[in-house]
Amino acid sequence: MPNRSVFFVSDGTGIAAETFGNSVLAQFDVQPHRIRLPFVDTVEKAVHAVERINEVERAEGKPPIVFVTLVHPDVLDIIQGARALVLDMFNSFVQPLEVAFGAKSNHRIGRFSDAAYSPQYHNRIDAINFSLMHDDGQSTRNLTEAEVILVGVSRCGKTPTSLYLAMQHGVRAANYPLIPDDFERMRLPDGLNGLRHKLFGLSITPERLSEIRTERRPNSRYAALDNCRYEVSEAEKLMRREGIRWLSSTHKSIEEIATTILQQIRPDRLEY
Known part of the structure; x- marks a missing residue:
């Protein structure tokens, strides 16, 4: 067209x-x-x-x-x-x-006209601030208040998914990276101790991960395909060992990923 x-x-x-x-x-x-x-x-x-x-x-x-x-x-x-x-x-x-x-509509202009007075709106703002504060494992302060904590290798989609959950559903979503040190110890980062019930994992194909990382750091070890294969494989092994629910973000939109997470961790957030 x-x-x-x-x-x-x-x-x-x-x-x-x-x-x-x-x-x-x-x-x-x-x-x-x-x-x-x-x-x-x-x-x-x-x-x-x-x-x-x-x-x-x-x-x-x-x-x-x-x-x-x-x-x-x-x-x-x-x-x-x-x-x-x-x-x-x-x-x-x-x-x-x-x-x-059996009733007339109120002919209200704009879905967001009195959003600033809505408790749901303020909850969403609080959730966004929480997700930004707990992006990429930069803070473990008040992490127990998270409703879901996304884990996975760097650049697999954790940040946009956590922000979408906060912005669209008012969910306090944190995200935490899995790094080579975790794979060597074969255990979760210390900051996640006692929070396994809140974890949800994201994975991705090594080929797609290499493409994404190359855009950020071309010709680096970080973006090398063999390194991406290693990190993805080890991260999936760790998630399976720890009993963490996870999915691949490779062919899914942020909306699909977020909805799947809500279905499994906070199905009540799909009702309002």
Whole structure:
């Protein structure tokens, strides 16, 4: 689908429209040009948005695709007049839900409008700070407060996974590297004593690990394929010996890894 643009138009941040729209687009083998237009909450802004959408339609010769999450009917009416395929996500779902619940929706603008007053929001901020403080084993202070501690060799995906768990689910996730000293002793780092029930391991294929490390330190022993094979093999042996649940991050997204961890360690966090 060359030269096809997709707009995400919202009277809030546009994150909900973009997240849903990208999930739908992922079902197709396409690479469209994505444009987010947030805070389109007045008639004047809607007119400017339509002008931009129509300008793209003229330039590309094809109607853009527009995902919208708009509450005000007058703003929505203007956007629906654009020369585009307009997919109204709210009306597609809100109206049937009003019938199902037997109640009218509150037409609230923006999923995050009063986030700062939400306990869940503050829990998420605390979890992010905790994960940053306990990244890569840099601190063992208050490590007992962790809900999950990711272990594995350097560059196998521990940091992005722990931050995703904190940001999206408010989980206090720490991560701790397994290094050659641990393999020689064939035991977990001393900082993890008594915390085995909170551990979850990540592994990766040596070939992929070598590629990632080469980007960071090219032509180094750290990135050499034989060294990566050694570290991965020893780390997996150690995790098996210690009875640590683990998975390979090689072909999994951060979202898939995080969901698997939650299913096994904190399934309650999948309910809210």
